[in-house]
Amino acid sequence: MRFYKIQPKEIPGNAISLFDDGWGLLTAGTPENYNTMTISWGQMGCLWNRPVCTVYVRPCRYTYTFTEACDRFTVSLFEPGEQRSELKMLGTQSGREMDKMHHSGLTPMMLDGLMAYEEAKVVLVLRKLYDQQFDPARVPAEVANSNYATVADDDLHRQYICLIESVYSRD
Numbered sequence: 001m002r003f004y005k006i007q008p009k010e011i012p013g014n015a016i017s018l019f020d021d022g023w024g025l026l027t028a029g030t031p032e033n034y035n036t037m038t039i040s041w042g043q044m045g046c047l048w049n050r051p052v053c054t055v056y057v058r059p060c061r062y063t064y065t066f067t068e069a070c071d072r073f074t075v076s077l078f079e080p081g082e083q084r085s086e087l088k089m090l091g092t093q094s095g096r097e098m099d100k101m102h103h104s105g106l107t108p109m110m111l112d113g114l115m116a117y118e119e120a121k122v123v124l125v126l127r128k129l130y131d132q133q134f135d136p137a138r139v140p141a142e143v144a145n146s147n148y149a150t151v152a153d154d155d156l157h158r159q160y161i162c163l164i165e166s167v168y169s170r171d
């Protein structure tokens, strides 16, 4: 396999750009039954003296069923601009309707017993530490207007603060 393990502090690139410009694939479930969706909201940093990554998933996503059922999942991070059409497809179609993981043009692979994608630049193996649903009453009006205008109160994102258990990179 082309991937090798690195330390969280060795993750190449800018943490904001990795999510906002590169985008990621959140993959949760078992190798026999998993789902993947595109994400661009996320942070990496330090919490409780641990390296963490926080991701955000709305309950309406099929992937949510898997992030709720599993303790661990992966985030495959891509170089800015790479695999754009594949990531757009995985971010607009639902695994409820089709086996998009095997029709995306990307190559699923197993890492630490979880599924991720070979075309990624960096793969984070995450373990949930803490999760909670956004409270609509506490979301600022300007954020709610631009993000949740047509969203039901119980479908705001759930945040998952996760321990970065392992990181894999490739040349």
Ligand SMILES: Cc1cc2nc3c(=O)[nH]c(=O)nc-3n(C[C@H](O)[C@H](O)[C@H](O)COP(=O)(O)O)c2cc1C
Binding pocket: 023, 035, 036, 037, 038, 039, 040, 041, 042, 056, 057, 058, 060, 061, 062, 063, 064, 087, 088, 090, 091, 092, 093, 094, 095, 096, 157
């Ligand atoms: C660039 C991009 C970024 C996205 N980021 C997120 C995100 O951070 N959280 C989220 O819940 N949905 C996000 N989405 C939407 C999901 O990827 C999309 O609804 C997907 O079809 C859900 O698939 P699923 O039903 O198979 O889980 C994003 C979509 C795109 C195209």
